[in-house]
Amino acid sequence: MNKVYIFDSTLRDGAQAEGISFSVEDKLKIVERLDKLGISYIEAGNPGSNPKDLEFFERVKKMKLNNIRLTAFGSTRRVGIKAEDDNNVQSLLKADTPAVAIFGKSWDLHVTDILKTTLEENLNMIRDTLNFFKQKGKEIIFDAEHFFDGYKANSSYAFEALQAAVEGGADCLVLCDTNGGSFPLEIYEITKKVCEKFNVPIGIHCHNDTGMAVANSILAVQAGAVHIQGTFNGFGERCGNANLCTIIPDLQLKMGIECIPADNMSKLTSTARFVSEIANVAHDERAPYVGNSAFAHKGGMHIDGVNKNPKTFEHINPGLVGNERRFLMSEVAGRATILSRINEVAPELTKDSPETKQIIDKLKALEHEGYQFEGAESSFELVIRKELGKYKPFFELEHFKAIVSEPSGASHSSSAMIKIRVDGEEEITAAEGDGPVNALDKALRKALERFYPQLKEMHLTDFKVRVLDSKTATAAKVRVLIESTDGEHVWSTVGVSTDIIEASWRALVDSVEYKLQKDQE
Template sequence: MTINISIFDTTLRDGTQGEGISLSAEDKLKIAAKLDALGVHYIEGGNPGSNSKDIEFFQRVKQLGLSAKITAFGSTRRKNSVAEHDTSLMRIAESGVKAATLVGKSWDFHVHTALQTTLEENLSMIYDSIAFLKRNGMEALFDAEHFFDGYKNNPEYALAVLRKAQDAGADWIVLCDTNGGTMPGEIHDIVTRVRSELTADIGIHTHNDCELAVANSLAAVQAGARQVQGTINGYGERCGNANLCSIIPNLQLKLGYNVLGDDQLKTLTGTARYISEIANVHMPVGQAYVGNAAFAHKGGIHVSAILKDSKTYEHIQPELIGNKQRILVSELAGQSNIVSKAQEMGLDVNANNEKTKQIIDRIKELEHQGYQFEGADASMELLLREAFDGTKEAFKVESFKMLVDRGNGSMVSEAIVKLNVDGTPVYTAAEGNGPVNALDNALRKALLPFYPKIDEFHLADYKVRVLDEKGATAAKVRVLIESAGPDNTWSTVGVSSNVIEASWEALVDSFRYALLHMDKVDVVPADQSERVGLVNQ
């Protein structure tokens, strides 16, 4: 019999406690819609009464008609009080959601030190608060905070906390490894004991302080937990929460549990990357399953093998979770890398082609100079197309100049570029808030009359790395530029001892790549081009 596992996503609540993550109400609504499309079962939106953003979220999320259960978060009632008079609990009841999670203490040390109350009063706080939710017709989830630390310190009291929540009617009792310091074997043993003591459904909520949040979540499920709480990309306080992007495919593809529909699982990579964009947090390229390099192959022996059968170096088919195989080309590349990469572009290339050997030598020489093509696929494609099919250049660079002037307390950068577009000379100048921005503006200004579609893309990221620190200000640098269009992104690279020249090289490649892939890239008629050239001059 296939066992169903419930996914509880707390990206919008616990995830926002991560350093550098701040989501507006609009951001949270967009993410909620994306999570719902992924198929998670619960979406924890935050505390309805804690701040204006969460209040707005709970007011507006009702209009989205989501299938997932939108869940409010709060704490058990204050000590020596009653639930009906607790402001936080009242706001949860008035928020209109059908489910709520209440966190309560299960470690006696916390009861005495943090709450500064008695063990008996803490039990009353838990019972009264859960019972309050049930009287208001809500599904009640109890997060037993610091449960595993509490159990190891005083197992009888930790279990008494769970029983009290169960007696009050809790639908889910969630065991929390709040400090993230418990080992997988301990998790399995303790969850097994809890399952033998309780009849309520058990959930698991782990943190990643020992890099074990995913492993601990899987151990808990194998011991009988039926709900997993976590966040997309593992966002969260300190070292983060359990990463649902790893947990979900591990449960479904490796362990055989029923988590999401197959079509929903295929949206996992897109969901992870979408949320990273909204949160403005760069995704690690090597992130398991959904990272850009999760199925990337660089070594020539590896590539030769996967071209015969991808199972040789891939533990799953990347398409199952919406990712894709990538072949990297670098100084480690063999002929298989080049052939595979060229075939992706529709080029007729084989390993016995003399040009293939020449381009491998060329790539190795460029990487020796400091280029890095594994992170600049667009520059690599331009290099291969130049070698194998002689693609016509959309424009030629004649020259460029940079002027930097400081006046009236501010710096002004001006770029002057001279191009040749389909036989027409174009001479253009533009200002920017820095040299690279000025160059981008000037190049865009020169090309826009000929190729209006370039207005559809923009520079998304700019990175500079010093390659030889001993060279001080004369050191060689590598510049990586990431550009984004309506439907895709691409990266280009430039290397020079002059950061402006390296930036210009990467920038020009970005425009060339964009024009190469734009549908129906047509130059405006010659008579208009001539008038444009005259105006620009």
């Protein structure tokens, strides 16, 4: 199996995405997780840009890393000074990482219009800066910024920039599609020419402004690149960077090119979700390989095909990337789908078992009430357990009270008080929240954490309300769908009522009960 080196830039380029800001603690947690996955390099920040990155580099030195080579990121020296006199260059040295990633201009337009210097001085800046770090014993990764645009505008100068990097001691030349505007065949042809001209490992760095970042990265590998830069979940400025969660399995599972240790591939989905959690953004559930919908089947014919032979509608076994197959409960799912869900709880039942008919009748009755289990398989599993007598509540509700305060002002708008009973012991708690459901959620988990400490890991990630009969106006029945996570897994539950608070409560209770049921198993 051939090998490529994965260079993760989630903590640097990914942190430039709108709405994402990593604390030092966040960065350390991600480094630890990516090291366990087997990523080759992690570009952890620019020590010359802010004190937070300086603190990070000081603290990360104390970590024991088994796979990752930490890499500090910075630019070539400034115009008209020596490399050793440049503050940013010195800060890179202080970061004390085994590798440095230095970006320099390879597009003549940027040299003349942005740096405001001569083409020759830019080449000197590249050569001098890399030579400085080479003398310090660093592994040097040279990021040729805007390389593909530069090549198309002035190919000879773009090559001169790479040659200057080689003369400076670059260990790898990374071709950057910084504006994200190139197409796969362009990337392939240009990368191939670079690979033929230079006897140095070639890398690729793509952005997703035309939706081509993954395809461009794959084509660059086919042209000879052996170093792939990207981010987890495709985080990055504008439309994002090349998504390593897609690139890694594409290369390793489809093309036989090693990216991470084979035994670690099954950790990919949980790692992707972990990074989304740390970034505090909703995970892309339609993402290839690592999304919750990546192996979800709804159509009855599809489900029947997968049950008979998974290859009919799945391009890989979901377990290879740590994901799982899902059969969605819906009006088009069919009896076989329902039976497959029943068999997860009671493998001995068949389509002719009386219990199977009992559960199907219950499903129909609930759907008539307004329940829909297509996006709430966890609630449906609890229905199955209840019908089969395999369900024991983890707590009993004595009562709850939710209060909404208006005007809410700058503080929380709602509060909730709750009294529950667990194995004969009572607990009363109260909490404030942004709205009554948030307050109830906090109060319930606060009460239960005394008995079930693992609930501290759990929180809601999504909350949807659907009005089922708008003709009855404010008396309409509503369906509430709640999505929850513990940082590793995600599950959805549903509640229906003419009272939005009661519907929310039902979904909330199912969410907590499902988590506790799975932990118990």
